[in-house]
Amino acid sequence: MQIVLTTLASAALYVIMGMSLMVIITEALRLPQGRRFHLFSLYYVLAIVNEILFVTLGERFYFAHVVIGSVLTTCAVVLLAETPFRKLRTLPVEFGGLLVMGVVLVFTVAFYAQRVVAGQDPYMRILATVNVFLFAIGNGVFVYRRFGEESYGYIAVLVLWLFSNFGFTDPSIFVNRVFAVLFFGSVALHVGSAAVSLHRQVVHENAMYLKARDVVSSMLHELSTAVKDIASIDSALHCVLDTTIKTAQAAGAAVFLVESGSQDESFLAFSQALGDFWPVHESSDVVFTKRKYAEHALEESAFKIGEGIVGTVAKYRTHAVLDLNYHRTEMERLGLNTRAIKNIMAVPFQVKDQVLGVLVVQNKHDDSGFDANDLHLIQALADQAAVSINNFKIYAQLAESEKMRQEMQIAARIQTSLLPLGVPDTKNLGVSAFMKPAKEVGGDYYDFIPYDEDKLGVVIGDVSGKGLPAGMIMIIANAIIKIVAVKTHDTKRIITEFSKEMHSKIQPGSFMTMNYLIWDGAARKLSYSGAGHEHIILYRKQSNDVERIKAGGLAVGLLDNVDGYISQNEIQTDAGDVIVLYTDGITEAVNSDRERYTLDRLVASVRRNVAKKDHERIRQGILDDVFEFMGGYEQYDDITLLVMRVL
Structure with a gap:
């Protein structure tokens, strides 16, 4: 009777978790109905074979059964929340995670404390209890560190615990089996749930990257096809800055353009800014506590080639990405305005070997700092925008030349007519x-x-x-x-x-x-x-x-x-x-x-x-x-x- 109940309970657990697992896999792979049926069949065949081997071979198949059962169970439990528990996503992640952690911990300690006192296989149960405790604490930390999806892992552990322990009384075989499955499964679950969260984060970042890439591509297309319609170079730069802020999720951005000074010395002069952009470097004269002071200082700012972060980027034709949390010393050495700037990214505007200017982006909205995706997109934007802007300048020069040519023709006709x-x-x-x-x-x-x-x-x-x-x-x-x-x-x-x-x-x-x-x-x-x-x-x-x-x-x-x-x-x-x-x-x-x-x-x-x-x-x-x-x-x-x- 015990074997029958064990098999039925395990089969029921496999069915519930198998449905969740197969739905997710087939939806993710977008498989046709025929292949979905084959996957479902394979899963259930493995589950049934696993149970038959345990029933017939007993303890000789104990370790293999634990490994196979742990893998099947863990894979299903990790993905369990994707379909059956979708509505639970409306609960606060921290509250749900702590609640489940508390329930699992209390029930586990209480249930197995009684068995330890009774002298029934105490070592395995103590080991499993400690593992569950560490597992709960570890995931609780993850809850507060942006990996909130592990809450569904706690729910899965609770379900597994209820299915494995309710109604069974023989601790000599079944409890050992359950604890072994729980032990190996919880470890795999911890890794798997973190992997799921990481996967979701990567998917989210990839989605944001693709969305940002589409925005950049759209902007570049509009900029390249509408050069003749743009009233001035300032309009083109405004378009670039607007796309930069949206793409990098930044507070502000600005452009510094190369100009020629006395004795043919080039320098980078402030052209225009958009958003909440602060002066790049601190001033010994003014503390930028008011926006009007900051705007005035920004409009007056200029850098020699090789001076500050802007001049350095222009000189070496490379990018610079700095974050106050990791590069405070370097930012202070460069004299950056660390009172207002938490993170900064600067990339050159260049066409071939000619630097036209520098694009500077400040303060990512979520305080996470600019990453490789941001740099890749903004550098691509700057490179292509530089080509478009250079083409715009060439077109403007041609248009001005054509205008001058027409004026000369008119003037010549006037001169001749007089x-x-x-x-x-x-x-x-x-x-x-x-x-x-x-x-x-x-x-x-x-x-x-x-x-x-x-x-x-x-x-x-x-x-x-x-x-x-x-x-x-x-x-x-x-x-x-x-x-x-x-x-x-x-x-x-x-x-x-x-x-x-x-x-x-x-x-x-x-x-x-x-x-x-x-x-x-x-x-x-x-x-x-x-x-x-x-x-x-x-x-x-x-x-x-x-x-x-x-x-x-x-x-x-x-x-x-x-x-x-x-x-x-x-x-x-x-x-x-x-x-x-x-x-x-x-x-x-x-x-x-x-x-x-x-x-x-x-x-x-x-x-x-x-x-x-x-x-x-x-x-x-x-x-x-x-x-x-x-x-x-x-x-x-x-x-x-x-x-x-x-x-």
Whole structure:
């Protein structure tokens, strides 16, 4: 009868635990129904064979029976809580664990104390009792150290104890068997339950890692496909910081970008931060007790290459992960802000061998510190984000270049449209004009304003700056000079009123130089006034001399009222005399030896070419001399030349 009851009780225990075990295994492996049936069958065959061997062989099979029974029982008990006791997960883990531990301990000590007193096989029972006690205490410690799932192991031990001891009275065989199973099973259960908890933790961390990896991949995809839509580099960095904080579960993150300082020395300057980010290093001047002080110090922070954790990461192109619990000495040596920073991770932004900056992450939310998964993800994020940001910068440069190219085209069209289509016929004067814009459009300007058949206004000017802004000033100047010039033949008044009108239209720091001349053909007389422009060159045929006449005046745009700085002068000429007007694109033209053409060379060229006795040929001869001097070297400024020969 005892053998029958023992077999039935053991079989019932195997059935209950086997169902739990097989459900978990088959669900985990996602096996089809046929293979699930085979696994169930194999389990029960092993259980039945184990019991038959014990019944028939008795104590000769005792050790083998204990080992096989312990393995089967332990595997089932460890996984028992996964399905039948799922609802118990709502109980507080600590309370459930301590309750079961107490019940097991009290019942075990009370039950076997009576048998020890009765002298019934005391050594095995004492050994088993001590084992259960140590097992309970050990798991109780685990309960308070994040391995709360062991509570279900206590429940399993209690179930095993009840099944093994209820209703059986012969201690000579069955109790020894139960205690042996409990002894080996509890040891295996302790290891197994810890393994289950570790497995669950690993599964959880892997799930979090995969989730974080998906977030990073999503961010990188968005960043790489939306480069053209991002308003600025700051927007791209904000996207990186937001993903970093979410991925690493950190309180805050910041980016320090490499910039060039004086003497070409590079340093890392604070770019932007997100979240609860504190200054990386402590300050001897300010204790960062208030956020506003910390933010101000953060915005002002910068590091030389090799200085502090940020500079060190940039110098050696490697990462740094520090935790106050393990690296306090190193953090203090680096001067880190240990009052606010508990753990920190810094990784470089780099493309190939070029470091663009450093990404710094602070204070993981759960205080566990940054681990290898965090480092792997954030480094991957930083590497790929650096490529995207570098591409963004390249795209921005290309976009800016394209914008500048379009501006240059517009400025060139403006400059061309302002030039006179031809030279009006004027009494006793032959005029030849030439202008060649530089690669970068400047602000050279000339025009002719006819008064009558005897008088002609001539204006030549140079706007500071290049590109579209200079072109816009030229448009305004062209309109205003024509309005002002038709009112009077007084060159001083023309320059004075022109300067007054232009002063409010030229931005601070910009200006325009010009000479305004009026030719009186009947008298062969030239009146002129200057506004800080180049000299007037006058060749006199009778004396064969070349004069350099300083027009004087003050550049347009510097003062509102320039009346006291402007004067009107006159030059009486004779037939054969030559007047040359030019811009500094000629006198400042350079050759491959970086030599300038200079005013002296221009005067010498005028002297050589006046013998040609034709204004077109004189102008071409001077230009040939200038371009021969340059020798094909790049032209940096507009070249404008006007040659007027008195007839």
